[in-house]
Amino acid sequence: MKAPNWLEGTAVAAELRPTSFHARSGDDGVDLPVERSADGRITAESAASILTAVKNLVGGKSWLSRVKITCAIGSRGLILRPLTIPAAPSAEVPRLLQLQIESEFPLPPEALAWGWIPLPTASTPGRQDVLVAAVKKEVVEELTALFKPIAADLVITPATLARVALVPADAPAFAIVDVAPTQCELTLREIEAAPSVRLLPWGENRLDDVTAAPFEGINRLVELLPMAALKLPLWISGSATAASKVAQLLQPGREGNLPPVRALEVPTGPGRTAAIEGIIRSQSANEA
Structure with a gap:
């Protein structure tokens, strides 16, 4: 007999970004800065903060102390x-x-x-x-060690694939630009091709360039995007402010027969990122 969902443990959807950690369980969420050492590993202080935050996030919900965590990771080294x-x-x-x-x-x-x-x-x-x-393997081993005290089950997934779940199913080809503070992650899905991903050296901090020189900052992003991405339906994710602003700035250069540049629909609030929303949506679809 299959146990009721509430006996199967509390589910946490999370995303570890280069400089931040985000997690959501039900309606509750948390956002934390992440410090890394010179070798790129999470510092002991940040690891302790992440573990405490996740414990607090599920506190009182899982009396069996069995937490299922699905954590999205970035594409560096992927x-x-x-x-x-x-x-x-x-x-x-x-x-x-x-x-x-x-x-x-x-x-x-x-x-x-x-x-x-x-x-x-x-x-x-x-x-x-x-x-x-x-x-x-070291990437997974680090996360496994981090969540070992509370995770009954840990699934690690590329954030670039998690975000794909937010694109309408009737879009056979598309591009997603996820804007982080110092870099972008481009997901490209062309017709009858597998998704591909690349990092672009342009981040949300470059939006400040627009104030000093109109469109200078966004023009650099356009130069970095491959031609295929510019000709496909294009979605933007990241912070609500960055996603909306980048979508607005990219729109004037679009050809007339292409759909408008749009921000992915992501709820606002702590623990709400495109990757986390994609994880939750995929899990809901699998359980339907």
């Missing part, structure tokens, strides 16, 4: 690659993928934490297309 393998049962897919990872990825499988999802693209008979996401 390998996102479509692969074609022989058609096989799901249980056989990891073994087949490991063989390809050994031959095609820059690091061996034992140095990576990786997962895969099926792709809806048409493949040749007897073959299947999948999308593999991989990061250095």
